[in-house]
Amino acid sequence: EPEVTQTPSHQVTQMGQEVILRCVPISNHLYFYWYRQILGQKVEFLVSFYNNEISEKSEIFDDQFSVERPDGSNFTLKIRSTKLEDSAMYFCASSDYGLYEQYFGPGTRLTVT
Amino acid sequence: GNSVTQMEGPVTLSEEAFLTINCTYTATGYPSLFWYVQYPGEGLQLLLKATKADDKGSNKGFEATYRKETTSFHLEKGSVQVSDSAVYFCALSNAGGTSYGKLTFGQGTILTVHP
Numbered sequence: 001e002p003e004v005t006q007t008p009s010h011q012v013t014q015m016g017q018e019v020i021l022r023c024v025p026i027s028n029h030l031y032f033y034w035y036r037q038i039l040g041q042k043v044e045f046l047v048s049f050y051n052n053e054i055s056e057k058s059e060i061f062d063d064q065f066s067v068e069r070p071d072g073s074n075f076t077l078k079i080r081s082t083k084l085e086d087s088a089m090y091f092c093a094s095s096d097y098g099l100y101e102q103y104f105g106p107g108t109r110l111t112v113t
Numbered sequence: 114g115n116s117v118t119q120m121e122g123p124v125t126l127s128e129e130a131f132l133t134i135n136c137t138y139t140a141t142g143y144p145s146l147f148w149y150v151q152y153p154g155e156g157l158q159l160l161l162k163a164t165k166a167d168d169k170g171s172n173k174g175f176e177a178t179y180r181k182e183t184t185s186f187h188l189e190k191g192s193v194q195v196s197d198s199a200v201y202f203c204a205l206s207n208a209g210g211t212s213y214g215k216l217t218f219g220q221g222t223i224l225t226v227h228p
Contacts, residue, residue, distance in 0.1 A: 004156075006156075031214060033214075033215075033216075035216070041220070042218050042219065042220050042221070043157070043202060043204075043216075043218040043221075044218075045215045045216060045217065048214065048215055056215055058215075091156060091157060093157075093216075095214060101159055101162065102159070102206075102214065102216060103159070104149075104156040104157040104158070105156050106155055106156040107156050
């Protein structure tokens with residue numbers, strides 16, 4: 001069964017450093033998403049991406065964040081200068097044209113020290 | 114804006130007990146409703162969904178009915194197993210217009226089932 005994959009599973013970085021989180025969505029899907037979950041809190045929407053551009057973003061997704069689909073398979077989330085409060089589990093998701101079902105990856109745990 | 118409220122957890126049950134996890138929502142229009150499950154060390158998996166009022170989603174013995182009059186989507190299972198121990202998330206999506214399927218989640222309910 002096709003699945004969304006994410007790498008790395010755990011990333012430790014120092015405050016102020018740039019990080020890139022990688023995702024490989026399901027191959028025939030057209031809509032891509034990033035969510036995050038700070039420990040003990042809700043899963044929060046960050047951004048959606050369709051047709052090679054951001055279609056919607058939350059107030060969390062400020063200028064420090066960017067997304068890219070550099071080739072036909074990868075979907076990346078970049079944080080330019082990490083802060084302590086960026087420590088969270090980051091989930092990538094994808095869906096097909098139907099929009100209603102999103103398939104999630106296993107997540108990347110980001111720890112900022 | 115959209116919001117989802119789940120019952121406070123954690124929930125601890127014995128095997129074969131009846132499970133209910135309450136979920137209520139606030140949304141404009143006609144959202145789609147979902148239950149996602151997260152097993153230890155894994156990502157979020159779609160458990161079931163309902164896309165319009167009075168629809169019943171079901172999967173693996175779990176059920177939830179979309180009740181527009183009470184804005185609820187409670188999750189139920191008649192007889193839980195130890196393997197059902199996980200975190201359960203209620204969520205809604207208001208795709209359409211300028212929304213591209215953004216999911217709004219509840220806070221999650223931890224379920225532990227003992228033998």
